[in-house]
Amino acid sequence: MPYLARILAxxxxxxxxxxxxxxxxxxxxxxxxxxxxIGLSAGYLFPHRLVEGKSKxxxxxxxxxxxxxxxxxxxxxxxxxxxxxSLGGEMVYIQFQEPVLSHGIGFTPKIKYSFVALDRIRxxxxxxxxxxxxxxxGNIPEQQSQFNFILTAGLGISYFMNxxxxxxxxxxxxxxxxxxxxxxNVGLNESLPFAGFSFYF
Amino acid sequence: xxxxxxxxxxxxISCGLVVTLTFGCGHRIEIKSTADSSPQPITRDIARAxxxxxxxxxxxxxxxxxxxxxxxxxxxxxxxTLRAVGLFSRLGDTNSPEPPASEKFIRAxxxxxxxxxxxxxxxxxxxxxxxxxxxxxxxxxxxEYDYSAHMTLExxxxxxxxKRYESxxxxxxxxxxxxxxxxxIDELKGHVTESCLTSLMEQVVQDTxxxxxxxxxxxxxxxxxxxxxxxxxxxxxxxxxxxxxx
Numbered sequence: 001m002p003y004l005a006r007i008l009a010x011x012x013x014x015x016x017x018x019x020x021x022x023x024x025x026x027x028x029x030x031x032x033x034x035x036x037x038i039g040l041s042a043g044y045l046f047p048h049r050l051v052e053g054k055s056k057x058x059x060x061x062x063x064x065x066x067x068x069x070x071x072x073x074x075x076x077x078x079x080x081x082x083x084x085x086s087l088g089g090e091m092v093y094i095q096f097q098e099p100v101l102s103h104g105i106g107f108t109p110k111i112k113y114s115f116v117a118l119d120r121i122r123x124x125x126x127x128x129x130x131x132x133x134x135x136x137x138g139n140i141p142e143q144q145s146q147f148n149f150i151l152t153a154g155l156g157i158s159y160f161m162n163x164x165x166x167x168x169x170x171x172x173x174x175x176x177x178x179x180x181x182x183x184x185n186v187g188l189n190e191s192l193p194f195a196g197f198s199f200y201f
Numbered sequence: 202x203x204x205x206x207x208x209x210x211x212x213x214i215s216c217g218l219v220v221t222l223t224f225g226c227g228h229r230i231e232i233k234s235t236a237d238s239s240p241q242p243i244t245r246d247i248a249r250a251x252x253x254x255x256x257x258x259x260x261x262x263x264x265x266x267x268x269x270x271x272x273x274x275x276x277x278x279x280x281x282t283l284r285a286v287g288l289f290s291r292l293g294d295t296n297s298p299e300p301p302a303s304e305k306f307i308r309a310x311x312x313x314x315x316x317x318x319x320x321x322x323x324x325x326x327x328x329x330x331x332x333x334x335x336x337x338x339x340x341x342x343x344x345e346y347d348y349s350a351h352m353t354l355e356x357x358x359x360x361x362x363x364k365r366y367e368s369x370x371x372x373x374x375x376x377x378x379x380x381x382x383x384x385x386i387d388e389l390k391g392h393v394t395e396s397c398l399t400s401l402m403e404q405v406v407q408d409t410x411x412x413x414x415x416x417x418x419x420x421x422x423x424x425x426x427x428x429x430x431x432x433x434x435x436x437x438x439x440x441x442x443x444x445x446x447x
Binding site: 072 | 383
């Protein structure tokens, strides 16, 4: 856990240093069609043993997620659900520190819906999924093949410090399995609280 | 021989990148022609001594029916178009003081209704398809963004008589996912607004006699005169193609 604390502290401090104008503007940020977002998030994952008896591994470790997204709609709706759709991709790197030190890396296309009704505070929901390679497989009873898929569903909040910079925090649920491309395929489930930042241009 | 699969994959990935960058980053803007616009510029003559000043009284903007804060850019653009027409001796924005009541001047009121449709439902399903294909379908799935504008310009003469002009224009940006940029949307809005303003100015120019300082006939040529004309109308679709969206 001190490791995670160091990572998060470095992310927050780094992002604050990189923000050109930390003093927040009063007007809400203008995110239009074609606005691009580059971000970096980091978190620490915790296991969920959903299948009693079959899930035994308690995988844990830090995760890093650089991402790119592009906004594809203007704000939709005129109530609390008013928001915008973005599409993009994300690299996922997980260093499994338990049960054995191993690594995982994947690429996931990602779709995000950001609620814009609260101006600079923008909650969002996101879904992602894609191929994931890990050498944790083979060391655990649930998975034997190194080629897997990772599915992610998450929610978070972005706080816009200014028009082009936001701090993010949220929670993700992740599922890693091989989609029955090999046996066994019990799958790993995990929670991933995270924090990070994004630049918009 | 062991390098062969690697070479094949390199070629496949290179081809994919070329296809994505060639077809996936383009956009095209199509402007629908307005029914009341003329292909040839309309020209009228007005004596300099007959020109009167115009002051913009108000600019009201709505987007998809919701009132918006009017942008200075819209006002400047209207003033710039009016200046290019040359019908009025002096132009004042909403912050300019109104001339005294004893002077002849025109008071202008503009209502600017915008309608924006980014096709969110369509975009959602297409985004899912693009994402599920790991972006390989991005160069082949078209996305659209519609923008239309309806302008109403009221010009009130010094004697209280009002002339009302209306124009409407619409356009669509056809683009691929990697070609979406805020600049593309600005281009679309710029073309549509220009088309609307051109149509409005054509109508205003046709009423040149109404805005002369005296009731003298329009063909009474005094010593000095300036040419009053509308800009050429863009009635045909305006294709704007770029090889790269950035």
